Amino acid sequence: MAFILPFKQVDVFTNVPFKGNPVAVINCLNITEDQISSKQMQAVANWTNLSETTFIFKSSHPECHYKIRIFTPLNELPLAGHPMIGTCKAFLEFTETKNVSKMYCESKLGVIELSIASTGEISFKAPPADIEGIAAEASAGYQKSLGCEPVASPKLVRVGPKWVVFLVSDAEKCYGVNPDFAKLKHISNIFEHTGLILAGSKSGSMTNFEMRAFAPAEGVDEDPVCGSGSLALTRYLHDHFKYSETTQINITEGGRLGRDGHIKTCVSIIESETSYSTGGDAITIINGTISI
CATH class of the missing domain: 3.10.310.10 (Diaminopimelate Epimerase; Chain A, domain 1)
Known part of the structure; x- marks a missing residue:
């Protein structure tokens, strides 16, 4: 019917x-x-x-x-x-x-x-997000596929999708990367990752970032503006910067695809409880x- x-x-x-x-x-x-x-x-x-x-x-x-x-x-x-x-x-x-x-x-x-x-x-408020390191082979493969090095160790963040977060020196570096999507897909498939979140800080800020999301293994070379990716990035940034109080993070994404996406995420720290949300x-x- x-x-x-x-x-x-x-x-x-x-x-x-x-x-x-x-x-x-x-x-x-x-x-x-x-x-x-x-x-x-x-x-x-x-x-x-x-x-x-x-x-x-x-x-x-x-x-x-x-x-x-x-x-x-x-x-x-x-x-x-x-x-x-x-x-x-x-x-x-x-x-x-x-x-x-x-x-x-x-x-x-x-x-x-x-x-x-x-x-x-x-x-929306995200479910708890696990974060862990990735294999050296995976890290090296992602570096080769992106043609750049991270400023901190890439990590896997599970927010439903399994994103590897890769932080580079600044927003300009993030924006300028031209990935080898075939290599990205190959590495993601080997390690069963959804894809890779690339991000760089704006003017050295701890709360303002340019972001890009690559998921060729899911049939999406570059997602224009990625909500789950913003959650993965926010969880990674909290792990990296050790925010001690509730913090809003502003993310822009999509410029390379002719878009102009604006995402607001939040690390909410209330007493001993920490949660993450994203919206727009x-x-x-x-x-x-x-x-x-």
Whole structure:
């Protein structure tokens, strides 16, 4: 049976059309999850050819407003950053929900809390993020594929996607790198990494960074503006700089792809509890339907 389902394409981490990172969102609230297969959802994600495509279902979790499924052109992901924000924006519009400050989404990593500011910015609190070193062979391979050296040891950060964070001397160095995507893909596949987050500080700042996200092993050579990558970078920076109080980090991304993404992340330190969040603006570009 074919279904005609509501469809939106939302531009995330921007308030200027076509300058952020688009996510396709399909509204499946009026069908059950067993009425559409993972194979069908993967086919749609391959067709949209965006870094991610999401599907909204009713959640059986009493706390959650909806359930999300997230697909790259090649695989399903347990969590991804800009799709979380764009899907929340789409859900609010699909359901005509207004004047809310909190939403809860069921994901493959559990319940995700989202906050909606009075300005319309949407952010979400990340699950705990593990950080660890990587093999010397992997580090050397990434250096060769990027053609530059890090200023600190690259580390693997698990935020759903498994990002290796690679910090270079400054924002200009980050912006100017021309990766060998075939080598990047090869290294990522060998070590089962999602990809690599490259970042450099602006004018020596500890809180302002240029970032780029490379995931050729997932079918995305360079993601325009990457939410999960910003969480991985923020976790890495906290490990590197040892922030002692709640700190906001401002990240720009996408210039090499003609975008102008702006991400706000936060390291929240309350007594002995530390958490991480990421967020920004989102605007709907396309409204329509899709036949599946």
